[in-house]
Amino acid sequence: LGPVPGTGSVTVLxxxxxxxxxxxxxxxxxxxxxxxxxxxxxxxxxxxxxxxSERVVVQGLRPGRYTLVWGYFHAEMPGSGPVVRSVDVPTQGEVSLR
Structure with missing residues (x-):
């Protein structure tokens, strides 16, 4: 089985x-x-x-705007905190959070 028809995916680096x-x-x-x-x-x-993996593929997303957040789950992150980016699905297929 795969994603529902009409949904998109985003690849996060x-x-x-x-x-x-x-x-x-x-x-x-x-x-x-x-x-x-x-x-x-x-x-x-x-x-x-x-x-x-350095490449995470999230599938089954309905079209629209999403926010990606990359950070520590339970601990404070040094520096400016978590990395936050917006992405539009399905138009934006790959996003780097490095």
Missing amino acids: IEPERGKALWVVPGDVGAVGNPPTELLRSPFAQLVYQPM
Whole structure:
């Protein structure tokens, strides 16, 4: 079985690191905390915890705008915090969060 017809996918390029997670949240998300624990209360989101590959493909997304968040799941991230990017599905097929 594959994705539902009419849905899209996005490929996210990351540098895998222990303790980090990738969130795919529908719509535009404003600022997120450090760590982004408020995303755990999102009514709907996809979470990929500690991806092992530099290339993560998220499938089955309905067309529209999504926010990608790459950061530590439980700990504060040094520097400016999690990486946050918006993406339009299906028009934008690959996004780098490196």
